[in-house]
Amino acid sequence: EVQLVQSGAEMKRPGTTVTISCSISGHTSGDYYIHWVQQAPGKGLEWVGLLDPEDGATIYAEKFQDRVTISVDSSTNTAYMEMSSLKSDDTAVYYCATGDQGDYGLARWGQGTRVTVSS
Amino acid sequence: QSVLTQPPSASGTLGQRVTISCSGSIVGGTFIYWYQQLPGRAPKLLIYRNDQRPSGVPDRFSGSTSGTSASLAISGLRSEDEAEYYCAGWHHSLSGQEVFGGGTKLTVL
Numbered sequence: 001e002v003q004l005v006q007s008g009a010e011m012k013r014p015g016t017t018v019t020i021s022c023s024i025s026g027h028t029s030g031d032y033y034i035h036w037v038q039q040a041p042g043k044g045l046e047w048v049g050l051l052d053p054e055d056g057a058t059i060y061a062e063k064f065q066d067r068v069t070i071s072v073d074s075s076t077n078t079a080y081m082e083m084s085s086l087k088s089d090d091t092a093v094y095y096c097a098t099g100d101q102g103d104y105g106l107a108r109w110g111q112g113t114r115v116t117v118s119s
Numbered sequence: 120q121s122v123l124t125q126p127p128s129a130s131g132t133l134g135q136r137v138t139i140s141c142s143g144s145i146v147g148g149t150f151i152y153w154y155q156q157l158p159g160r161a162p163k164l165l166i167y168r169n170d171q172r173p174s175g176v177p178d179r180f181s182g183s184t185s186g187t188s189a190s191l192a193i194s195g196l197r198s199e200d201e202a203e204y205y206c207a208g209w210h211h212s213l214s215g216q217e218v219f220g221g222g223t224k225l226t227v228l
Contacts, residue, residue: 035217037162045154045162045205047217061216095161104209104217105152105167112161 002026004096004110011116012086020113022079022096032098034079035106036070040092048094051079052101086117123206123220130226131196139223141189141206149208151189153182156203156222165204166191193225201227 007021022034036048049060051070058070069082079096093114097106123143131137141151153166164173166182169189181192193200206220 037219044203044222045156045207045219047207047219050217059215062214097162103167104150104207105164106154106162106207106217107164107167107173109161109163 002098002108004098004108006094006096006110006113009114009116011118014086014088014117014119016086017082017084018086018090018115019080019082020094020096020115022081022110024077024079024096024098027077027098031101033101033104034070034072035097035099036068036081037095037097037106038064038090038092039095039112040089043092048081053079054101083115086115088117091115091117121221122210122218123208125204125206125220125223127221128224128226130228131193132228133196133198135196136192136194137196137225138193139191139204139206139225141191141220142187143208143220144187145208145210145212145218146184146187146189149211151182151184152207153180153189153191154205154207156205157199158202162205196227198227201225 003025005023033050035050038046051058053072072079093112095112096110098108150168154162155165156162169184170182179194204223210218
């Protein structure tokens with residue numbers, strides 16, 4: 001069974017950087033994409049980007065491409081999302097999710113990590 | 120303005136059949152996915168590739184597409200179906216990115 005377990009809540013000051021982790025278990029190596037999704041308080045889902053662990057290729061949503069880096073440590077099967085130059089608008093729950101290669105559905109989700117940006 | 124447009128709300132009574140629409144130019148050119156998000160929970164994949172159900176999803180849930188519209192139908196409505204529902208799809212012409220509809224809050228009366 002595939003499981004995604006994310007790191008705990010973060011409180012950050014504006015202008016700083018946050019890194020969230022997502023520990024992935026149960027996947028056969030290289031057969032999936034890793035996605036990150038943002039959900040601001042009371043708002044809908046917004047896709048942040050994806051990474052293909054097989055070759056490290058990434059695709060980012062235009063809104064986030066200048067401030068977000070998605071990476072993976074294959075030795076520990078842990079994915080990371082780093083967001084820099086944080087603003088109050090970045091206050092949200094961030095989810096990691098995985099989907100099968102060649103498909104763009106997000107089949108399995110982490111529990112979410114709440115990031116609060118406040119001075 | 121969302122690439123995928125959903126009504127903000129829908130409602131139905133116990134046992135009823137309800138449908139939630141999702142419209143946009145990318146429908147018909149890409150697969151549509153549906154997610155259910157219960158209050159305070161992570162989203163869950165409900166329908167993939169327009170009309171396929173992952174294992175474990177009851178057959179009360181079904182998806183379809185026609186032209187530039189997609190629909191999620193829920194039959195035999197139950198109280199536990201009260202949730203937010205999102206459609207999503209891959210937007211090939213925006214250098215490739217996943218897009219979500221704005222979500223539909225389903226209330227079970």
